[in-house]
Amino acid sequence: MSSLLFKPLETSDIPFLMDIYNHFVLHTTYSFHTEPVALPEFTESVIHANPRYQTYVIMQNEMPQGYVQIMPHKKKQAYDTTGEVTIYLHPTYVGKGTGSASIQYIETFAKERGFHSLIATVCADNSASIHMFTRNGYQQCAYYREVGFKWGQFHDIVTFQKIIS
Known part of the structure; x- marks a missing residue:
């Protein structure tokens, strides 16, 4: 496997990444959106005014595979040392080690910016992400029971944490 590159998000990357995200909206319970996300809303979710929070496009052989980001866990100052990690990969790249490499990359980024703790929230149905x-x-x-309602049934979420400093 060729090495992965993580490039800072550019505006031109957003439609492709939005398509990846919307695939999971339409075909899985991994996102709790129930309808495809439009460009303005998706753009707002991946572009952060504060440079401590970033979105990176995961690249291999000059082809985007998905994205990884660290964003605010909460919007209160006491939470500033905790970041929330999100990873979405194009379905053809799942299960090939790309997710683990992305986690390692974003953890290094987070340590360099003074984060202490990272949080990841995952739908309980998403066994690949949990693993x-x-x-x-x-x-x-x-573990939060029945907090999302999609496709006629309730779904649970699981929150994971790692202390990195």
């Missing part, structure tokens, strides 16, 4: 986070040292710290 990926636990394999990379994240521990389950919360």
Whole structure:
């Protein structure tokens, strides 16, 4: 496998990344959006005014595979040392080690910016992401039952945490 590159998000990347995200909206319970996200809303979710929070396009052989980002966990100052990690990969790249490499990359980025703790929230149905986070040292710290309603049924979420400093 060729090495992965993580390039800072550019505006021209947004439509492709939005298509990846909307695939999961339409075909899985991994996103709790129930309808495809429009360009303005998606753009707002991946572009951050504060440079401590970033979105990176995951590249291999000059082809985008998905994105990884660190964003605010909450919008209160006491949470400033905690970031929330999100990873979405194009379905053809799932299960090939790209997710783990992306976690390692974003953890290094987070450490350099003074983060202490990282949080990841995953739909309980998403066994691949749960396995990926636990394999990379994240521990389950919360389990919320029936907090999302999609496709006529309730879904649980699991929150994972890793102390990185």
